[in-house]
Amino acid sequence: MNVRELRQSCLRQVRTTFCPGCGYEIFINCFLRAIEGLGRRMDDYCFTAGIGCSAWVPNNYFKADNFHTAHGRAVPAAIGLKLANPDLEVITIGGDGDLASIGGNHLIHAIRKRVPIAVFCLNNYLYGMTGGQAGPTTPLSSRTSTTLDGNSEEPFDLVKLVLGVGGRYASRYPTAYPHLLKKGIESMLDADGFRFMEVVSQCPRQYGIRNESSTASRMIAWQKENYISKEKARSLSSSELHGRLVFGNFRTAGEYVQFLTEQQ
Amino acid sequence: MPRVITVDHSLCRGCNLCIELCPKSIFQDSAEIGPAGLRVKEVISPDNCTGCGLCELCCPGAISIDPLPDEVFTSICAEQKDRRVETNARGGWKEINSLLTPGRYFMTGNDAIVEAALAAGCRFFAGYPITPANEILEEMSRRMKGLGGKFIQAEDEIASVFMMLGASWAGLKAMTATAGPGFALMQEGLSLADMAEVPCVIVNVQRAGPSTGQATRPAAMDMREARYGSHGGVQRIVLYPDSVQETFDLTIESFNLAERFRVPVILLSDGYLSHLSEKVEIGERLRVYDRVYIPGEPAFGPTPDSSAPSMPRFGDGEDLQVTGSTHDRSGKRSTADPSVQENLVFYLDRKILSRREELVDCEEMLLDDAEVVVVAFGTAGRSAKWAVKEARKLGRAVGLLRPRTVYPFPTQRIMELSRSGAKFVVPEMSQGQMSFVISQCIANEVVPLPQPNGQIIDPRRILGYLTEGAW
Numbered sequence: 001m002n003v004r005e006l007r008q009s010c011l012r013q014v015r016t017t018f019c020p021g022c023g024y025e026i027f028i029n030c031f032l033r034a035i036e037g038l039g040r041r042m043d044d045y046c047f048t049a050g051i052g053c054s055a056w057v058p059n060n061y062f063k064a065d066n067f068h069t070a071h072g073r074a075v076p077a078a079i080g081l082k083l084a085n086p087d088l089e090v091i092t093i094g095g096d097g098d099l100a101s102i103g104g105n106h107l108i109h110a111i112r113k114r115v116p117i118a119v120f121c122l123n124n125y126l127y128g129m130t131g132g133q134a135g136p137t138t139p140l141s142s143r144t145s146t147t148l149d150g151n152s153e154e155p156f157d158l159v160k161l162v163l164g165v166g167g168r169y170a171s172r173y174p175t176a177y178p179h180l181l182k183k184g185i186e187s188m189l190d191a192d193g194f195r196f197m198e199v200v201s202q203c204p205r206q207y208g209i210r211n212e213s214s215t216a217s218r219m220i221a222w223q224k225e226n227y228i229s230k231e232k233a234r235s236l237s238s239s240e241l242h243g244r245l246v247f248g249n250f251r252t253a254g255e256y257v258q259f260l261t262e263q264q
Numbered sequence: 265m266p267r268v269i270t271v272d273h274s275l276c277r278g279c280n281l282c283i284e285l286c287p288k289s290i291f292q293d294s295a296e297i298g299p300a301g302l303r304v305k306e307v308i309s310p311d312n313c314t315g316c317g318l319c320e321l322c323c324p325g326a327i328s329i330d331p332l333p334d335e336v337f338t339s340i341c342a343e344q345k346d347r348r349v350e351t352n353a354r355g356g357w358k359e360i361n362s363l364l365t366p367g368r369y370f371m372t373g374n375d376a377i378v379e380a381a382l383a384a385g386c387r388f389f390a391g392y393p394i395t396p397a398n399e400i401l402e403e404m405s406r407r408m409k410g411l412g413g414k415f416i417q418a419e420d421e422i423a424s425v426f427m428m429l430g431a432s433w434a435g436l437k438a439m440t441a442t443a444g445p446g447f448a449l450m451q452e453g454l455s456l457a458d459m460a461e462v463p464c465v466i467v468n469v470q471r472a473g474p475s476t477g478q479a480t481r482p483a484a485m486d487m488r489e490a491r492y493g494s495h496g497g498v499q500r501i502v503l504y505p506d507s508v509q510e511t512f513d514l515t516i517e518s519f520n521l522a523e524r525f526r527v528p529v530i531l532l533s534d535g536y537l538s539h540l541s542e543k544v545e546i547g548e549r550l551r552v553y554d555r556v557y558i559p560g561e562p563a564f565g566p567t568p569d570s571s572a573p574s575m576p577r578f579g580d581g582e583d584l585q586v587t588g589s590t591h592d593r594s595g596k597r598s599t600a601d602p603s604v605q606e607n608l609v610f611y612l613d614r615k616i617l618s619r620r621e622e623l624v625d626c627e628e629m630l631l632d633d634a635e636v637v638v639v640a641f642g643t644a645g646r647s648a649k650w651a652v653k654e655a656r657k658l659g660r661a662v663g664l665l666r667p668r669t670v671y672p673f674p675t676q677r678i679m680e681l682s683r684s685g686a687k688f689v690v691p692e693m694s695q696g697q698m699s700f701v702i703s704q705c706i707a708n709e710v711v712p713l714p715q716p717n718g719q720i721i722d723p724r725r726i727l728g729y730l731t732e733g734a735w
Contacts, residue, residue: 002330003317003320004272007325016325020302022279025323029322030321048430059585060597066585067433067460068597069426070426070453070455070456073423075423076422076426077427077433078430079416079427080428080430081430081578084431088434106419109423113416176285178317178321179321182321216280217279217281220281220284
């Protein structure tokens with residue numbers, strides 16, 4: 001079955017309203033391929049979402065029960081659903097602003113409470129829907145509509161954050177590697193307990209345009225230069241690793257931090 | 265290996281990701297400009313395709329790679345058709361046995377809230393510690409276990425309210441309890457409950473504010489916040505009892521109303537009433553209402569008769585779209601159409617207002633010939649009752665109107681009472697929130713008797729006003 005047919009059967013509509021080159025399309029396709037690979041159906045899962053472009057992924061398009069809550073509140077709603085009916089397979093899809101800024105407290109407490117839900121954070125580095133304002137993951141010195149002179153605040157490393165508060169499953173995949181992303185989603189949906197994935201995604205319309213990488217292609221190329229899988233990273237020297245972020249699946253803070261130390 | 269690669273030009277956004285990602289460079293710009301104003305892509309060398317699928321994965325549905333005929337692709341998604349679980353309609357009124365052994369109990373207001381909620385079928389509680397509502401949280405944590413219900417202590421009140429909404433969509437009767445500062449945090453979620461028509465009960469044990477104020481002292485300072493606190497400002501059902509018995513009864517009523525109307529119902533108490541211990545009579549049977557579900561019916565309003573629509577739960581196979589955004593009857597977002605928004609908001613108001621006569625519930629005493637009508641809510645109403653009785657003994661023509669429903673507001677009844685030309689007197693444990701509302705309904709003299717000092721109003725003080733005219 002090709003992706004278009006998959007989209008026809010699993011989405012409420014094939015045509016989305018995302019901007020040309022949006023990484024969320026890659027996430028959607030990889031997600032559909034992943035549930036196909038697992039032999040599951042879209043409506044085996046139910047979804048909660050917050051507010052922002054990320055919330056449109058499940059709420060407008062996924063053909064399954066879904067709850068489009070208020071900004072940042074997707075995780076507590078997911079906890080309510082899961083607790084009230086443990087048979088539901090609850091998935092939360094949020095953005096970086098949604099899950100790490102306004103909903104940051106809910107995220108870390110869900111980890112502490114060990115709620116068995118899967119949380120996807122579609123990280124596009126800023127608030128895309130509202131016009132491209134700086135967010136909790138905006139890289140240092142990046143330009144956004146509220147940091148025209150360059151962002152002066154440190155971004156969150158979401159994988160480090162999740163593992164740091166005791167998470168036992170945190171992964172990161174850039175959209176530049178769709179096959180790996182798809183595999184990552186598959187193993188995440190197959191795992192138990194609280195699971196977190198940061199999907200590093202390009203936003204050419206809001207982020208790229210202000211940061212000299214205005215096309216999706218250039219942003220993908222940038223991702224390929226700057227993100228490296230943990231398998232490859234192991235064979236690199238620390239000078240080769242310098243400035244690059246590692247992606248893959250991490251189970252402990254120690255496993256992840258080792259790559260960070262090597263970077264310095 | 266040759267494969268059939270097609271690009272649907274109507275879906276191509278011209279983003280170039282296929283060109284970027286394809287390791288064999290089989291795509292290029294075509295001469296055609298697509299719907300997004302950019303050049304749509306075409307395939308130049310299909311023979312080089314290895315079928316890796318990267319282009320498909322990065323594309324918003326325009327590219328499709330079709331396999332060779334002899335390749336076997338199995339997909340369960342292909343068979344994704346209507347999976348509606350064939351269930352019969354459910355819900356409506358039912359009569360059940362009381363949870364506690366029928367008889368006389370001596371309990372606090374907070375205990376009565378817990379016992380009544382559980383009796384009414386509440387099986388989900390999320391909360392956060394706050395005085396003077398703590399006992400509800402503690403008692404729920406203890407009692408839920410034995411009943412197979414779910415209890416969770418959230419990280420804050422915002423999380424409490426959203427957990428409650430999630431649980432409600434999973435099919436459980438859900439509740440939370442808080443006080444002023446927590447209630448302010450909950451307003452965001454309550455607004456979503458209004459818009460997405462999520463039945464739930466929120467107890468606000470009022471204490472003296474603003475802000476932290478007097479955490480342990482009673483007040484009635486959130487009366488209008490309960491109705492007007494959220495953005496969007498649609499109608500709300502707000503109840504305020506005056507005794508522990510009535511707290512028990514109105515808690516059950518709150519759940520019944522929430523389930524019938526698919527709205528958040530706010531039950532007000534206060535630091536005095538919640539800690540007061542009194543006699544409670546618990547009967548053998550009680551009537552409870554469960555939300556109605558009719559398979560296949562639209563899950564959202566506006567319904568033709570402004571009654572609550574059918575409410576499926578997650579997992580019923582209805583592929584629910586629940587959103588706080590403006591939506592049509594199926595739940596699909598429709599935020600650009602002015603008429604959808606207007607009809608939806610008017611419907612949310614009408615759901616409650618069209619049944620206002622049935623909803624409004626007041627205790628009335630000695631009103632027939634009253635020249636002075638005392639209007640008082642909750643705990644202030646309790647003080648006023650004694651004062652009115654005593655004033656009658658002294659020959660004063662006074663009567664009492666004690667609305668149990670703060671909202672919808674008993675406008676009709678107050679207007680009727682105003683026709684005699686009576687003076688209205690409104691003792692309140694606040695700066696005078698409801699006296700203002702009353703003065704908006706009628707032209708009669710309305711005298712506020714405010715007491716925002718964190719104390720219950722001494723009945724003798726009200727009697728003093730009724731006899732001497734001094735406050």
